[in-house]
Amino acid sequence: MSWYYNYKNKPTIETDEGIKAKSKRGAFVKSWWATRWIEAMEQLMDRGRLQRGRRYARKGQVVSLTEGTGEVVGKVQGSRKRPYKITIQIKPLTDTQWEQIIEALAARPIFMAQLLAGEMPQEIEEAFVDVNLSLFPTVRDLTQDCNCPDWAEVCKHLAAVQYILAERFDEDPFLLFRLRGKTQDEILVALRKLQGVGGVEETSVPEYDPPPPLSDSLNDFWGIGEEIAHFQTQIDAPESPYPALARLGAPPFMENIERWLKPAYDEMSETAVSTAFTDQEQPNENEDKIAP
Numbered sequence: 001m002s003w004y005y006n007y008k009n010k011p012t013i014e015t016d017e018g019i020k021a022k023s024k025r026g027a028f029v030k031s032w033w034a035t036r037w038i039e040a041m042e043q044l045m046d047r048g049r050l051q052r053g054r055r056y057a058r059k060g061q062v063v064s065l066t067e068g069t070g071e072v073v074g075k076v077q078g079s080r081k082r083p084y085k086i087t088i089q090i091k092p093l094t095d096t097q098w099e100q101i102i103e104a105l106a107a108r109p110i111f112m113a114q115l116l117a118g119e120m121p122q123e124i125e126e127a128f129v130d131v132n133l134s135l136f137p138t139v140r141d142l143t144q145d146c147n148c149p150d151w152a153e154v155c156k157h158l159a160a161v162q163y164i165l166a167e168r169f170d171e172d173p174f175l176l177f178r179l180r181g182k183t184q185d186e187i188l189v190a191l192r193k194l195q196g197v198g199g200v201e202e203t204s205v206p207e208y209d210p211p212p213p214l215s216d217s218l219n220d221f222w223g224i225g226e227e228i229a230h231f232q233t234q235i236d237a238p239e240s241p242y243p244a245l246a247r248l249g250a251p252p253f254m255e256n257i258e259r260w261l262k263p264a265y266d267e268m269s270e271t272a273v274s275t276a277f278t279d280q281e282q283p284n285e286n287e288d289k290i291a292p
């Protein structure tokens with residue numbers, strides 16, 4: 001914050017070009033992660049500045065907000081003609097710390113399934129705690145500044161930006177990860193790599209001759225064609241055994257369900273392979289006829 005001892009309060013210059021908060025009254029955000037962000041911010045501020053910051057956010061006084069790795073920059077229209085500039089710097093986690101977090105996330109298959117579905121797991125903080133880290137930045141990880149005359153460490157302009165940022169968290173939970181140094185894609189790729197599930201590789205599409213007109217093939221409609229005899233397939237076991245069970249995790253309504261499902265999966269796989277690659281004898285047309 002700046003220090004202007006001779007500063008006199010002036011009325012706020014209202015603007016129609018700002019980012020108006022979606023929340024008009026009551027709770028500002030809906031998701032648990034955005035709520036946690038606001039709770040952490042509110043511990044650093046006095047009630048008066050928080051209330052004024054909420055009013056600024058709801059009136060649309062935040063005229064811009066951009067985010068990048070480890071930094072958020074916003075501008076807030078206050079009592080001066082030129083908007084105040086707000087900078088929020090968040091210390092990114094190191095590559096080593098992220099490796100520890102990815103391993104902790106992969107150890108909980110339900111987390112991986114939810115992250116792959118674009119959801120933020122409710123208990124994801126547990127994975128961070130397991131490696132003695134925090135998903136949300138601590139006071140030591142956070143540097144905030146506004147060039148307004150307010151002497152307070154966190155002013156109403158900074159509070160307004162924080163509230164709008166919290167709404168961004170509501171819309172995009174992976175924004176919190178980006179601020180901590182990793183994008184959603186980077187996290188998912190690392191999880192798949194650790195779990196032995198590779199991404200889809202780009203391959204060239206083979207070219208085939210166009211099929212003959214249907215009118216020329218009516219007599220062969222029920223046939224399988226000569227090419228099917230030369231059709232080759234290769235079935236490989238998954239790199240990680242029982243990948244579906246690993247991703248979904250144990251259901252809350254039954255313990256040790258894997259001891260029932262794993263044998264069933266093995267039996268189904270063996271039956272499917274046996275059925276697919278065993279020559280089936282054609283039934284004799286006279287086999288089912290009853291002798292006179």
